[in-house]
Amino acid sequence: MSKVLNELGTQCAVFGNHEFDFGLEVLSERVSETNFPWLMSNVVDNETGRPLGDGKITHLLDWHNKRIGLVGLVEREWLDTLATIDPEEVTFIDFVQAGRSLGKQLKEDGCDYVIALTHMRMPNDIKLAENVDEIDLILGGHDHNYDVQKVNGRYIIKSGTDFREFSKITINLDEPNNPIEVNRIEITKDIEEDIAMKEILDSYLGTIEGKMxxxxxxxxxxxxxxxxxxxxxxxxxxxxxxxxxxxxxxxxxxxxxxxxxxxxxxxxxxxxxxxxxxxxxxxxxxxxxxxxxxxxxxxxxxxxxxxxxxxxxxxxxxxxxxxxxxxxxxxxxxxxxxxxxxxxxxxxxxxxxxxxxxxxxxxxxxxxxxxxxxxxxxxxxxxxxxxxxxxxxxxxxxxxxxxxxxxxxxxxxxxxxxxxxxxxxxxxxxxxxxxxSPLRRGSLTSPSLSIHHHGYSHSPSPPSSTHHFHHYHHxxxxxxxxxxxxxxxxxxxxxxxxxxxxxxxxxxxxxxxxxxxxxxxxxxxxxxxxxxxxxxxxxxx
The missing domain is CATH 3.90.780.10 (5'-Nucleotidase, C-terminal domain)
Known part of the structure; x- marks a missing residue:
């Protein structure tokens, strides 16, 4: 995915749970292949004292003479799903607390606009929007469906999964309240193929296509x-x-x-x-x-x-x-x-x-x-x-x-x-x-078994030829x-x-x-x- 994400022109990303599927060493190798920063603003690796995955806490972008601040926030729930990370060896900071603190810091440092990149379910994104005025826009992941909601005057935008959709987001930073326009773009066969991206994919597909x-x-x-x-x-x-x-x-x-x-x-x-x-x-x-x-x-x-x-x-x-x-x-x-x-x-x-x-x-x-x-x-x-x-x-x-x-x-x-x-x-x-059936009561048909009841003794007779026939037939x-x-x-x-x-x-x-x-x-x-x-x-x- 590194080459694909680079070719897309990615400027910043937040870690999600599946980035950790193969462990921190593999994650570090993949991150080193990308040419943009990865954020992890509210989870600390207790061993290193740094953000989990060695992510950045915040990132600044200069965009058309405007300063954009970014934070990367995740929910506690998916930390429990990480097979390669011990949840007891990391410190989770509540995303509302972290978002409020970091958003305030970014605004004080001169940012015109603060965006939260999140990897959380929609209810937690809503909670973030309801409680953190310092964040202006939430771009969310983790949910696999496309969804756009406006909560407490700010947008939460989920752009789907597996590159099936994208969002074209236009923000006017020169007008009061910074109005936003969101256009959903569905990826269909009618969209012209990107030649550079196709060459990257072909380099991978060529080796596995026959097997797949x-x-x-x-x-x-x-x-x-x-x-x-x-x-x-x-x-x-x-x-x-x-x-x-x-x-x-x-x-x-x-x-x-x-x-x-x-x-x-x-x-x-x-x-x-x-x-x-x-x-x-x-x-x-x-x-x-x-x-x-x-x-x-x-x-x-x-x-x-x-x-x-x-x-x-x-x-x-x-x-x-x-x-x-x-x-x-x-x-x-x-x-x-x-x-x-x-x-x-x-x-x-x-x-x-x-x-x-x-x-x-x-x-x-x-x-x-x-x-x-x-x-x-x-x-x-x-x-x-x-x-x-x-x-x-x-x-x-x-x-x-x-x-x-x-x-x-x-x-x-x-x-x-x-x-x-x-x-x-x-x-x-x-x-x-x-x-x-001998399958359930094999002990009762044992030839050596003798049952005593009120002074009476009964030993089963040897199996007959009919008995053997039924056994074979069964x-x-x-x-x-x-x-x-x-x-x-x-x-x-x-x-x-x-x-x-x-x-x-x-x-x-x-x-x-x-x-x-x-x-x-x-x-x-x-x-x-x-x-x-x-x-x-x-x-x-």
């Missing part, structure tokens, strides 16, 4: 990666990626922050390329499997929805788990604990579960501090990086369909353990006509059923499955009734299995 056009697979349905959806609700793209990670790790559940998904678009049906994958998960995301309690899961889910309906990156996409939340409930009570299910079972607070997630969340980022000290079962060196797990998933599909030849038949699993367990449970009771059926599950996965048609439900009072009551019905049916099934067991058919007199 590689087709990984073919989807039969569109994938929804829009921020407006994936950061506020379950989407089929989120389900699919989480399912892939769950199958790759063998964990009980997956929780990913929706900030993982960066494409902000609907991906149409058809060929899915490596370029599409990079657009969705452009960052190297190491994953990890940790051991967590049911209570920690509840706390993680509470954090995940605490900013709803804001399009925050902490909102979850999940696999192996379903839950309901009430955004109107009091903080700490948005999740209905009695409706959280891990696989086919309802969550138990003191039970432990294997959670696959990103190291980013295990580090406590995006507010997931409840995961920070959880014991690691599979570390990042042994877990697949998220993008690699997805590529391996496509390779496994190719092998499953016989479209690629490998030296080994080993491949990444296509079906999650929870789906396999659900299949096994659905087949139980059908494999033995005269007894329980293994064939189960293998065929697993094949069906894998074949469904190969079709690449992920769906929304009510894993994340926004609760209303009526829906909550209906779901609680369903839970009670399922629990009652489970008790009846357990009793029926015991009564139908050869071990249960003896005289109780």
């Amino acid at each position: 056009s590689e087709v990984l697979g073919t989807f039969t349905i569109e994938l929804d990666g829009r921020f407006s959806q994936i950061r506020t609700a379950e989407t089929n793209l989120g389900n699919w990626v989480c399912d892939v990670l769950l199958a790759a790790t063998g964990a009980d559940l997956v929780i990913l922050n929706s900030g993982t998904f960066r494409s902000d678009r609907i991906h149409p049906p058809g060929d899915f390329t490596l370029g599409d994958l990079v657009n969705i998960v452009p960052m190297q995301d190491p994953t990890i499997v940790i051991l967590v309690t049911g209570q920690q899961i509840l706390e993680a889910l509470e954090n995940s929805v605490c900013k709803y309906p804001k399009t925050e990156g902490r909102f979850p996409q999940v696999s192996g788990i379903s839950f309901g939340f009430n955004p109107e409930a009091e903080p700490g009570n948005r999740i209905e604990p009695d409706l959280v299910r891990i696989g086919d079972e309802y969550l138990v607070r003191d039970q432990t579960y294997k959670l696959a997630t990103k190291c980013y969340l295990h580090n406590g980022c995006d507010g997931y501090i409840m995961l920070k000290n959880s014991p690691v079962i599979v570390n990042e060196e042994e877990c697949p990086e998220l993008g690699l797990a997805i590529q391996n998933h496509f390779s496994a599909i190719q092998m499953r369909q016989g479209k690629s030849r490998r030296l080994s038949k080993h491949r990444q699993s296509l079906v999650t353990l929870s789906r396999r367990h659900s299949l096994v449970k659905s087949m139980e009771g059908n494999e033995w006509e005269g007894g329980p 293994k064939i059926n189960r293998r065929a059923s697993f094949d069906d599950l894998e074949q469904q996965t190969c079709q690449l048609s992920p769906k929304v499955q009510n894993r994340i439900v926004k609760l209303t009072p009526q829906l909550r009551q209906e779901m609680l009734i369903d839970r009670q019905r399922l629990e009652d049916e489970s008790v009846i099934q357990e009793v029926d299995e015991l009564n139908n067991s050869p071990l249960g058919s003896f005289d109780h007199s």
